[in-house]
Amino acid sequence: MNQKAGNFASTIKGDLTLSEGFYRSSDWETRGPRQIKNEFEKIQEEAFRSQQKILQFIRDARTLKIPDYKISDALKRLKNDNLVGSLMYGEKFVPYTYYSSAFEKRYETALRDSKLNGKPPPSFSYVFPIKELEQVMVDHDSLDLNLSYEENMKIKAERKARFKNNQVPNIEQEPKIDSNENILNMLKGKEVKLPLEPLPPQPEATAVVASASGLNYNQLPETEKYKTVFPNG
Numbered sequence: 560m561n562q563k564a565g566n567f568a569s570t571i572k573g574d575l576t577l578s579e580g581f582y583r584s585s586d587w588e589t590r591g592p593r594q595i596k597n598e599f600e601k602i603q604e605e606a607f608r609s610q611q612k613i614l615q616f617i618r619d620a621r622t623l624k625i626p627d628y629k630i631s632d633a634l635k636r637l638k639n640d641n642l643v644g645s646l647m648y649g650e651k652f653v654p655y656t657y658y659s660s661a662f663e664k665r666y667e668t669a670l671r672d673s674k675l676n677g678k679p680p681p682s683f684s685y686v687f688p689i690k691e692l693e694q695v696m697v698d699h700d701s702l703d704l705n706l707s708y709e710e711n712m713k714i715k716a717e718r719k720a721r722f723k724n725n726q727v728p729n730i731e732q733e734p735k736i737d738s739n740e741n742i743l744n745m746l747k748g749k750e751v752k753l754p755l756e757p758l759p760p761q762p763e764a765t766a767v768v769a770s771a772s773g774l775n776y777n778q779l780p781e782t783e784k785y786k787t788v789f790p791n792g
Contacts, residue, residue, distance in 0.1 A: 582661035584668035592688030652702035
């Protein structure tokens with residue numbers, strides 16, 4: 560079992576070897592974000608198939624009644640506890656990560672080449688396309704290792720499409736009045752209809768009654784004194 564687990568370690572290392580050319584700086588001018596993104600997706604696909612093989616190894620060991628702790632010890636040669644835990648207890652794909660330091664060196668090389676050739680410095684995001692790389696990571700996060708790579712990608716694409724459709728509400732908007740058009744009509748002497756907002760409701764008038772207000776006759780205004788003496792006017 561240990562020998563077979565060791566073979567998986569070399570497979571994972573093979574993925575690293577595959578990515579060594581991924582960080583090359585010799586063609587930074589012609590190898591832009593789109594191409595790097597495509598290459599990174601290919602690396603994820605290879606890593607996915609490698610992790611499927613490791614998962615099958617775990618299942619075979621469990622079929623032989625080998626305890627999980629012995630399986631975990633055998634897989635320590637992978638030197639990736641997060642990967643082993645995800646495979647043993649989640650059966651989910653762990654995306655292959657990229658090395659920021661390698662891309663930063665790539666950018667330093669690009670700056671040096673540009674200066675030597677008398678060209679303006681390149682955009683950092685062109686040489687180190689973080690946005691594209693992170694998007695690939697997100698797209699491959701927690702893929703189901705019980706399905707094929709193609710099936711997982713199809714499910715991801717369908718989810719994206721549903722989410723995009725749900726984010727576009729069908730709301731009918733009221734037509735907006737063009738202020739420039741109103742000014743032009745006023746200059747031509749045409750009647751311009753502007754939207755008028757309703758006035759706020761006014762409070763109802765209330766009669767001042769001496770008994771209700773608690774005032775005596777001498778405290779009432781002159782008009783109210785007159786009403787108390789001559790109630791009929």
